[in-house]
Amino acid sequence: MASIEDKMREVRLRWYGHIRRRPMDAPVRRCETIECPDYKRSRGRSKKSWSEVIRHDLKTLGLEEGMAQDRKL
16 A cells, blocks of 8 residues: 555656646646745745655656656656
8 A cells, every 4th residue: 555645746746747748838837937026935944835845756756857748657
C-alpha cells in the first residue's frame, strides 16, 4: 500500500505534467508568471510555493522538468 505522501506527490506531479503540456497562452500557464509586487507575507517562516514543492518532488524522484512533455514517462 502506498503512503499518503507518495500519493500526494503522484497527484502533484500529474497536475504539473498537465500544466506543462498546455500551450503558453492557456489561462493556467499565464497564472504561472503572475507577480504580485504589493503582496506581503505574514511574519515567520514563509510557506513554500507550489513551484518549490514541485522542484523538491522532481529532485526526490530523480526526474527532470523536460520529462513532463512526454506523457508516457
